[in-house]
Amino acid sequence: MAEQIEAKHVKKGNYIMVEGNPSIANSNDISRPGKHGHAKCRITATGLIDNKKRVLIAPGELKIDTINxxxxxxQIVSxxxxxxxLMDIATYxxxxxxKAEDFKGDLSEGTNVEYWVMNDxxxxxxxAKEK
Structure with missing residues (x-):
């Protein structure tokens, strides 16, 4: 299970889930209203897979899932x-x-690549690195 942090504790560079997509936080603007109000957070994040900008507006106490x-x-098989x-080099x-939207490089069978496992x-x- 993924860890959760409060929205007010999200910092630039944290990996979080926004709208069900793994994202990296770009900024967290926190408004602090009056005496009995609650803080609101405006978190701007960029998707790791599709590279889309997402904005999450939430109360400061809201728990947000982080990503490991x-x-x-x-090695690319097909x-x-x-x-x-792919065939995992360590476990076979x-x-x-x-393929991520921001991927740069040629993909061909037999090429070694680095891939990320983010939750599911x-x-x-x-x-890509030549073999």
Whole structure:
């Protein structure tokens, strides 16, 4: 299970879930209203998979899920329309992944790449390295 932090404690660079998408926080603007009011947070984040900007407005006490990112290496076995199948170099298990929108590099079968496992999503993020 992912850890949760309060919205008022999110800092730039934290990996969080926004609208069900893994994202990196860009800013957190906190308004502090009067004597009996509660703080409101405006968190701006960028999606790690689709690179879209997302804004979350929430009370400061709202619990937000954080993301644990596991960076692994794999070798491309097959390339489909949307799914790329990898073999994990450490465990030799087959993994279905997608390519991140901001990925730069050529993908071909037999190429070694770095992929990220974020909660239940797997995505190729790092530039391809020739074998």
């Amino acid at each position: 990112i596991d960076k692994r290496s794999g 390339i489909g329309d949307k799914i790329i199948q 298990e087959m993994v279905d992944t997608i 999503k797997k995505v190729i993020k790092a530039n």
